[in-house]
Amino acid sequence: MTDVLRIGVVGVGIMGADHAERLARRTAGARLVAVADPDEVRAKELAGRFDGVRSGGDALELIAAEDVDAVILASPGSVHEEQVLACLAAGKPVLCEKPLTMDSESSLRLVQADREVRGRLGRSLVQVGFMRRFDPEYSQLRSVLAGGTLGRTLLLHNVHRNASVPHADFRSEMIVRDSLVHEIDVARFLFGEEVVAIQVMSPAPTxxxxxxxxxxxxxxxxxxxxxxxxxxxxxxxxxxYEVRCEAVAERGSVVIGRPSAGLYSATLAADGSGQWGGTVPADYRTRFATAYDLEVQSWVDSALRGESVGPSVWDGYAATAVSSAGMTSLATGERVTVDLVDPLTLSPNASSTKEPS
Amino acid sequence: MTDVLRIGVVGVGIMGADHAERLARRTAGARLVAVADPDEVRAKELAGRFDGVRSGGDALELIAAEDVDAVILASPGSVHEEQVLACLAAGKPVLCEKPLTMDSESSLRLVQADREVRGRLGRSLVQVGFMRRFDPEYSQLRSVLAGGTLGRTLLLHNVHRNASVPHADFRSEMIVRDSLVHEIDVARFLFGEEVVAIQVMSPAPTxxxxxxxxxxxxxxxxxxxxxxxxxxxxxxxxxxYEVRCEAVAERGSVVIGRPSAGLYSATLAADGSGQWGGTVPADYRTRFATAYDLEVQSWVDSALRGESVGPSVWDGYAATAVSSAGMTSLATGERVTVDLVDPLTLSPNASSTKEPS
Amino acid sequence: MTDVLRIGVVGVGIMGADHAERLARRTAGARLVAVADPDEVRAKELAGRFDGVRSGGDALELIAAEDVDAVILASPGSVHEEQVLACLAAGKPVLCEKPLTMDSESSLRLVQADREVRGRLGRSLVQVGFMRRFDPEYSQLRSVLAGGTLGRTLLLHNVHRNASVPHADFRSEMIVRDSLVHEIDVARFLFGEEVVAIQVMSPAPTxxxxxxxxxxxxxxxxxxxxxxxxxxxxxxxxxxYEVRCEAVAERGSVVIGRPSAGLYSATLAADGSGQWGGTVPADYRTRFATAYDLEVQSWVDSALRGESVGPSVWDGYAATAVSSAGMTSLATGERVTVDLVDPLTLSPNASSTKEPS
Amino acid sequence: MTDVLRIGVVGVGIMGADHAERLARRTAGARLVAVADPDEVRAKELAGRFDGVRSGGDALELIAAEDVDAVILASPGSVHEEQVLACLAAGKPVLCEKPLTMDSESSLRLVQADREVRGRLGRSLVQVGFMRRFDPEYSQLRSVLAGGTLGRTLLLHNVHRNASVPHADFRSEMIVRDSLVHEIDVARFLFGEEVVAIQVMSPAPTxxxxxxxxxxxxxxxxxxxxxxxxxxxxxxxxxxYEVRCEAVAERGSVVIGRPSAGLYSATLAADGSGQWGGTVPADYRTRFATAYDLEVQSWVDSALRGESVGPSVWDGYAATAVSSAGMTSLATGERVTVDLVDPLTLSPNASSTKEPS
Structure with missing residues (x-):
């Protein structure tokens, strides 16, 4: 492989367009060469923003193309299995947005397929888009906890708020599958342990x-x-968009995600009082802008080196398994046990956050 | 009653000594006249710090004394029932530290006794020492939530940390009964609703x-x-000592109890970096100093006016009932339903935080 | 003197009314007995809010009254000299609001008069109303700096903002005399040294x-x-109202007066972003509520003990001398030297913040 | 010019090495091809960290090399004039670290030389390394102030602290020339006006x-x-390293540079109290990491587009002129007027922060 990674992006929604911009403008060693989406008009519009980028409607064609060295999947989770398998078949590194797939069975199949590839190539080809691991705050928090000066980690308290979501076709399960899944990965990342049970409670809704x-x-x-x-x-x-995490350990606690930008004093109220404060970002692209940049730069760098360093297909499978259990719990209100399976023996596995080998 | 309230303090531990200081030095309209404790030596030592304050070993004698207009109980919860009943019999206002009593049956008996007195005098004589209701931050939070601009309250997140507790004879249940009981009252105060179920979970301990x-x-x-x-x-x-509360409502959230005092930058580290920050207070007497002062001043003022305004004996009973259920849950891990009882009909009551009438 | 200090308040403007409330409702050992103001209607209205408090139009009559043990002066600075002298003549403790007087000559005369009284009574009778010394944050900052762990103090940065002032008859000098004077006292208090020069600069105005x-x-x-x-x-x-102070010392800095109360997230903006923050208090009565309470309680306590502990008449004189120099500097833009004078010898004195003896 | 900018770095000290890393690892569209420094050993060591980068001892040779499209100068200010002139002669874009030169006369010569080039090429070739303009916080502050919702800007308060500096050969003037110069540019950037006078005061030193x-x-x-x-x-x-800026405008103020990363509670003190807080970064490379990245990415992008967008040679000249006046003021304590000169007419110019044309 040369010193430039030629990349195709599958999916041209908000996330795909964002990744295309990132690759074209801010990522060293990357060259965006193609985008693909069933909505070919939108794909063409996106490609047209950059020099020398072609567009198409067929993801598998893009994945197979000779001038595409690596692929970012920003397509819906329901087509991830097919597309990741195509990348594996083509021997091309793939950065797959979360969720890895829509159920734990299909995720487990990807674990098995990637293991087979790893046996041949000596490295995994799949990285899952848990970008928070690249966020400087989460990354520093992990270092602090792993460093041990605060003792063993006892508790995490996570808060995850969006201003609003589209109402059409929205179902309660999506909160578990698309939002809570980030907190599942955060818990695994910070504890360095699997989630063995989940209980989802239903307060009176807004x-x-x-x-x-x-x-x-x-x-x-x-x-x-x-x-x-x-x-x-x-x-x-x-x-x-507010995302916070407090870790409580034996000798101290750490909070990340506090509002941190400029501090304003303004806005005279009728009684002469005023307000101080700052702005809460509108969405995740602002809050995690640096995390996405670092994630993609790291993925490109490791692909060029022939390595694989980010969140693995196992991390994707584990998160899917927990969020699936969470959807069951949401329906019943009961605590549901999570049983991860060793991809080889299909026996239970929950000892660490590493894929059994 | 005159314009000065003559007060006796029962119990001369940390809390009783603190209240004695407060009455003698910082409370308008109050005069500390007597302290009582089975440990007469310690009681005498405390009385000796002030002019014209006598000490004794017998709480009931203090309560009955002619020159005692009102009583603060800072004695152990196990003797509260007898002592509150003595105050009611003597027709004297009493500020009883939490917990009101050790089980919900005895607390309910005090609700019934106070109701009988109220029938005769037209006012309650018992205030329970949930001082957080007087803390400026909790009080302001309640105003914001009750004011309605943020919409209906959906969630609270409470954090309650002590640096350490004495180890001898300490049992897990005390965390529920002596610490969590404050959060129970906070939840009732901020929601304006009863707690109908409680689940206490047991993480791997520190x-x-x-x-x-x-x-x-x-x-x-x-x-x-x-x-x-x-x-x-x-x-x-x-x-x-860290106590925080975040309320999440339909159109915004509010956090209280954030560290707020002076901001330091100091302490050169080996790599040239430094630290910023401030001090976490050692205990509740620092954190809630103002709350205790306002609580006692309000109690004295209302006693002088012949009124009763603070947390009621019903609030004490409700908190005891929830913490009792919590101790059951702690043992089983299961969610336990709380059944408050109408003191007249003994039928279930959970409609609001007011005593049924 | 008994265990209750009977107090008269001169001046029934915002500050006088505030002190009257404080004495009547929140100060242990104090009894408000009289208020006086040339505006007798307003004085009567204020007195009428309390039981057993009389009103009058003549300050000197109030000061001389037999049932008045001590006096708070909340009258205009222009009449302070006469009224303080009347208190000294009557041998009564006086808490005089700042500024002590309108020029340094008259302030020096009060230093001399109080010194004469001190020679006879063994204690000073005058406390000047620099309430910030009683603010918990300023008081703690002073302790930190005096404690020495941060090394010698090098710089202070003060910020002092009001939402607005009445426009009628307002002159630039009032900013120096009525607002900056607090920062002058703060500088003397925190450094433990006199101000020896002042330069007032005039930016393009708002x-x-x-x-x-x-x-x-x-x-x-x-x-x-x-x-x-x-x-x-x-x-x-x-x-x-915003008042902040940052002290910079040899091994660290400390900021006080940061916004500290509840943290809000609210207010959906059009683009989906939000705001976090809190409230800036409308005026000094909110910001320094605790400071005023502690100031007056301390003054009452020390008066009852026959002592004198707060900011002295010398502190008032020094502040007036600096603010007078400041008004000269405001007119010329030049740095102006401050020459304090030993009240006995009338020779220069700038060695410390203590009155020479 | 192609889609990759081949860049040489002159100077391999801390700043030069930092820029080399940035170009080689994190800048899209950039290729580091050569480094030069009189200390050839160190230059070779730096080049050896990257593939295909050569080193040499002669800056002018590097600047003239055919495979070098653009140059970053991280050499001492005393050689900037010669090296910038060489870049201009070669028609190559140059990013020159601050200070532009050591005195205003030489800086003015560069303004004149760049103007001559601009006449021929239609664009300037010089960008000066005032990286704070690219810091997200300073950039946002500028937008807020320029947006006008807070009214006219009235005051800035800047704080600039380093943990320590090397003591050998250090002179007081360096604080003005190397540190204060950043604040000079910040003032010009945020006000959009020239600095017309400067006064440097000398407190008792640490x-x-x-x-x-x-x-x-x-x-x-x-x-x-x-x-x-x-x-x-x-x-x-x-x-x-602490850098803060507060802008005070007619209808509000804004603070940037507050400590913002993770909030810790830790460190049990002997009395049971604790500490909360976070880390102050060791130096400017941490604090302004993002600013440097954005500065260099922006410079590379604009060079590839044949444009010139960052702080100009005029900005460099103006800052040098003010810091020169500041060094005079440091010596005398007096306020010194700054007289910028129109590079064409040599008549005074202070109307805006734009070079007269």
Whole structure:
């Protein structure tokens, strides 16, 4: 491979367009060569923003193309299995947006397929888009906890709020599958342990959610070592994008995600009082801009070196398995046990966050 | 009654001594006249710090004394029932530290006794020492939530940490009964609703707790209207006294209890970096100094006016009932329903935080 | 003297009414007995809010009254000299609001008069109303700096903002005399040294000030030991009351007065973003509520003990001398030296913040 | 020009090595091809960290090399004039670290030379390394102030602290020339006006500075429109790297540079109290990492487009002129007027921050 990685992007929605911009403008060693989407008009519009980028409607064609060295999948989760398998067949590194797939069975199949490839190539080809691991705050928090000066980690408290979500076709399960899944990966990343049980509780919902939608939700994870994680996910909070995490350890706690940008004093009120404060970003692209940049730069760098360093297909499978259990719990209110399976023996596995070997 | 309230303090431990100081030095309209404790030496030592204050060993004698207009009980919860009943019999206002009593049956008996007095005098004589209701931050939070501009309250997230607790004879239940009970009252105060169920979870404990003690604990309250409350109580956090509360409503959230005092930059590290920050107070007397002052001033003012305004004996009973259910849940891990009882009909009551009438 | 201090308040403007409330409702050991103001209607209205408090139009009559043990002067600075002298003649403790007087000559005369009284009674009778010394944050900052762990203090940066001031008859000098005077006392208090020079600079003014008024102002103090103090005073900032102080020492810095109360996230903006923040108090009565309470409680306590502990008449004289120099500097833009005078010898004195003896 | 900019770096000290890393690893469209430094050993060591990068001892040779499209100067200010002129002669874009040159006369010569080039090429070739303009916080602050919702800007308060500086050969003037120069550019950038006068004050110095060195320093800038800027520069603060700026406008103020990363609670003190806080970065490379990345990416992008968008040679000249006046003021303590000169007519110019044309 040369010193430039020629990349195709599959999916041209918000996330795909964002990745295309990133590759074309801000990533060293990357060259965006093609985009593909069933909506060919939109794909063409996106390609037209850059010099020398072609567009098409067929993801598999893009994946197979000779001038495409590596692929970013920003397509819907329901087509990830087929597309990741195509990348594996072509021997091309793929960065697959979360969720890896829509159920744990298909995710497990990808674990098995990637293992087969790894046996041949000596390295994995799949990285899953859990970009928070590249966020400087989450990354620093992990270092602090792993460093051990605060002792063993006991609890996490996660808060995850979106101002609003589209109402059409929105279902309560999506909160678990698309939002809570990030907190699942965060818990695994920070504890360095699997989630062994999940309970999703349904408070009286906000009137800003669609009728029948449970929002906010409160979820409790039990970690393999006995730690607990509390999670609030609230996707119609009306207030911008807020993601916070507090880790509680034996000799101290750490909070990340506090509002941190400029501090304003302004806005004279009628009684002469004023307000201080700052802005809550509108969405995840602002909050995690640096995380996405670092994620993609790291993926490109490791692909050029022939290595594989980011969140693995196992991480994707584990997160899918927990969120599937979470959807069951959402329906019943009961605590549901998560049983990860060794991809070789299909026997239970929950000892660490590493794929058994 | 005159314009000065002559007050006796029962119990001369940390809390009783603190109240005696407060009455003698910082409370307008109050005069400390007597202290009583079975440990007469300590009682005498405390009385000796002030002019014209006598000491004794017998709480009931102090309560009955002619020159005592009102009483603060800072004695152990196990003797509260007898002492509150004595105050009611003497027709004297009493400020009883929490917990009101050790079980919900005895608390209910006090509700019934106070109701009988109220029938005769037209006012209640018992105020329970839930001082957080007088803390400026909790009080302002309640105003904001009740004001309605943020819409209906959906969730609370409470954090309650002590640096450490004495290890001798300490049992896991004390965390529920003595610490979590404050969060129970906070939830009732902020939601304006009863707690109808409680689940207490047991994470893997810190090594700084005594063997066998579950610390930290995570508790979930379900409110009558469907709201949820998450609570962390951690009494060996090694880091000073931290009490925080975040309320999440339909159109915004509010956090109180953030560290707020002076901001330091200091401490050159080996690599040239430094630290910024401030101090976490050692204990509740610092954190809630203003709350205690306002609580006692308000109690004295209302006693002089012949009124009764603070947290009631019903609030004390409700909190005891929830914490009793919490202790059951702590043992089983299961969610336990709380059944408050109408003191007249003994039928279930959970409609609001007011005593049924 | 008994265990209750009977107090008269002279001046029934905002500050006088505030002190009257404080004495009547929140100060242990104090009894408000009389208020006096040339505006007898307003004085009567104020007295009528309390039981057993009389009103009158003559300050000197109030000061002389047999049932008045001590006096708070909340009258205009222009009548302070006469009224303080009357208190000294009557041998009664007086808490005199700042400024002590309108020029340094008259302030020096009060230093001399109080010294004469002190010779006879063994204690001073005058406390000047620099309430910030009682503010928990300023008080803690002073302790930190005096404690020495941060090394010698090098710089202070003060910010002092009011939302607005009445425009009628407002002149630029009032910013120096009535607002900056607090920063002068703060500098002396925190450094433990006299201010030896002052320079007041005139930036292009805000359009919210009256025509011809210099607002904001930037003032630089030189301390006796060579330290420098930068000050912003801005009395039409449109944003509520903000008072901050940063002390820079040899091994660290400390900021006080940061916004600290509840943290809100609210207010959905059109683009989906939100705001976090809190409230800036409308005026000094909110910001320094605790400071005023502690100031008056301390003054009452020390008066009952026959002692004198707060900011002295010397502190009042020194502040007046510096603010007088500041008004000269405001007119010329030049740095003006401050020459304090030993009240006995009338020779220069700038060695410390203590009155020479 | 192609789609890759081949870049040479002159100077391999901390800043040069940092830029080399940035070009080689994190900048899209850039290729590091050569480094040069009189210390050829060090240059070789740096080049050896990357594939295909050569090193040499002669800056002018590097600048003239055929495979070098553009140059970053991280050499000492004393050789900038010659090297910038060489870049102009070769028609190559140059990013010159601050200070542009060591005195205003030489800087003015560069303004004139660049103007001549601009006449021929239609664009400037020189960008000066005032990277703070690319810092997200400074950039956002500029947008807020320029947006006008807060009204006219009245004051800036800047704080600039380094933990320590090397003591050998350090002189007080370096604080003005190397540190304060950033604040000069910030003032011009945020006000959009020239600095017309500067006064540098000398407080009693810290004992951590070398004997004879004035540290900290307090500087006051007067802007062309009458605004004032207060500056603290303290290069032996013992506490890491702190850069803050508060802008005060007619209807509100904005603070940037507050400590913002993770919030810790830790460190049990002997009395049971704890500490909260976070880390102050060790130096400017951490604090302004993003600013440097954005600066260089923007410079590369604009060079590839044949444009010139960053801080200009005029900005470099203006900053040098003000810092020169500042060094005079440091010596005398007096306010010194700054007279910028129109490079064509050599008549005074201070109307805006744009080079007269």
């Amino acid at each position: 009137t800003h959610a669609s009728p029948g939608v449970v929002d906010p939700q409160v979820a409790i994870f039990t970690m393999a070592g006995g730690g607990l994680v509390t999670n609030e996910v609230f996707v119609n909070s009306q207030v911008g | 090594t700084h707790a005594s063997p066998g003690v579950v610390d930290p604990q995570v508790a979930i309250f379900t409110m009558a209207g469907g709201g949820l409350v998450t609570n962390e109580v951690f009494v060996n956090s090694q880091v000073g | 359009t919210h000030a009256s025509p011809g008024v210099v607002d904001p102002q930037v003032a630089i103090f030189t301390m006796a030991g060579g330290g420098l103090v930068t000050n912003e005073v801005f009395v039409n900032s449109q944003v509520g | 004992t951590h500075a070398s004997p004879g060195v004035v540290d900290p320093q307090v500087a006051i800038f007067t802007m062309a429109g009458g605004g004032l800027v207060t500056n603290e520069v303290f290069v032996n603060s013992q506490v890491g």
